[in-house]
Amino acid sequence: MQPASPVQPVATSDLRRAVSDVLDEFLRDQASVLREVSEDCAPVLDAISALLSGGKRLRPAFCYWGFHGTGGELPDEGIVTAAASLELFQAAALIHDDVMDDSDTRRGQPAAHRRFEALHARSGWDGSRERFGLAGAVLAGDLCLGWSDELFSRARLAPDALDRGRRIFNVMRTQLMGGQYLDMLEQASSDQRGTDGAVDRARRVVTFKSAKYSIEHPLLLGGSLAGASTDLLADYSRFGLALGEAFQLRDDVLGVFGDPAETGKPAGDDLREGKRTVLIGLAVQAADPTQAAEVRRLLGSPELDAEGVETLRQVLVDTGALSGVEKIISEQVDVACATLDAADVTEPARAALHELVVAATSRRS
């Protein structure tokens, strides 16, 4: 036997592969648990596998580097498993989010509920196709939510490390659901609540619906698993919240101005769904009466066509909302980078996290 070599944190593409391997093996195990129920459950697993095959593995990367940023010769195996569990958690959030928003596509493929609707239609079954689609997706999301926890608990880490990680995992779950509720509430009540404070409310949604669970909590999870110091965890939080906001604002910009061929989502989907993003908040706060009337008329209209999308885009440009959002992105990236440069973090982690800053905010999909 060779002596164990000192552990080298893996490169980004290796990490992506390692995460995918963990997920593939886990899904094979779950396939046999579901097969005990019935072979007929196969489409549920197929829908989940298809979704998991895509994705940038961003959250596992933050978790992984949050762990290795603490230094020391830490074994890789356990952290890759814990990091991969975040992909299952995100899959649950995406599947249920698409049900709640009635979205058609996700990662360039049909959304889970649309897959089940298509199965129902193709099979010539009875009853409502939409109801079957909804049920299939609710259950697929529930499975992913339970599985994220199951995979996390499988990570070969010390019981006290897992307990520390669970505290982060628990807050992450609860606050994401709270943030999503706030997002729905803001869509329903924003006209009533008025334009004053619209930007602040939208930024609060961004923090809880995205920044925390996309970046801050994954980093804190990795750091906690490795027993990071209070100071480093505070730096991870500051870095994660700033970058997380920039990440989501980039997403919002892409949701309106992005190329559907690259984002995998139809142009203007966020506008059609009436999402109350920071972009919209800035626009309504700066709009003249004509522009305000256009937003009221078009935003959230299910029949919004290409021309309507173009009109809203123009309002977002003319009111300065687009440049305002780009300014926040750039400020938050600066905060994230300055925090990272000053943090007591290992050099490989600092370099990897700098790369992730670019990946999260300069992307086109």
Next chain:
Amino acid sequence: MQPASPVQPVATSDLRRAVSDVLDEFLRDQASVLREVSEDCAPVLDAISALLSGGKRLRPAFCYWGFHGTGGELPDEGIVTAAASLELFQAAALIHDDVMDDSDTRRGQPAAHRRFEALHARSGWDGSRERFGLAGAVLAGDLCLGWSDELFSRARLAPDALDRGRRIFNVMRTQLMGGQYLDMLEQASSDQRGTDGAVDRARRVVTFKSAKYSIEHPLLLGGSLAGASTDLLADYSRFGLALGEAFQLRDDVLGVFGDPAETGKPAGDDLREGKRTVLIGLAVQAADPTQAAEVRRLLGSPELDAEGVETLRQVLVDTGALSGVEKIISEQVDVACATLDAADVTEPARAALHELVVAATSRRS
């Protein structure tokens, strides 16, 4: 200080109170986690609290007695917490089940999605009331699912005991979701699959959608946490599956023939939803052409009225389906009782489980 007295397993009503206390304290903690997101999240917690205030605490009772059935002087505190986590798991299942079935009521109160619809209407908000209701309920169910796991992990039990318990918890979650999918599938495809095997298929749904998670898995969870022998776990399984089927079949009978004032559900709801129960399976297998035509015409019709419900009830009586189901219930109760009598279980647990057999199968709600 007094010396610790030997632990006495608590009586059933004390257990119910202890479980409620654990849940109340847990929800208070979660309220503060959600308050960090926004005070506006209060209605989500209200919906969950309202649902949890009801319920027979059946699953915690099986878990508790599965634990104390193994004997020894086991501390009570940890097991009550683990047992209470099953109520949160069930709450998640019920909230999502009502969304999938589009049910109006649960435990005599409006279903969670209806509560959120009413909030939307009362507040005069924009957009679709139904969509807001759906989103609120999906998120409330997701919260309960995450919280069940969080509460389970809080139980003061040794790490290896919790690991054994988690294995049961994991299988329970996955197979319940699989069972619910099978139930939806059976409703959609049963005409296509034909009457041959309809009863077998319906009994399979009962096993995975109800018997396992209502009784078998809670018992196994308690037993595993206490380190029960393989023999005792096998007896718990046999007992739990038999009683679990009887329990669900009693539920099916109440769903068609029960008094709405006692069940808290409108009369004939299962018939309106087109549920493919064992009752229906037996009826279609024994039906003459006229009766078969009535079932085809009425079962699953959203407009099913009191007269239609009465017609279907008559078919269920005339085909012998009702007496057939009562016969299975009685056979399965016999299997459960014989298994329990022969099992190497403590006497207080044997007595309590015998009481639970009666509670689960002779109830009227």
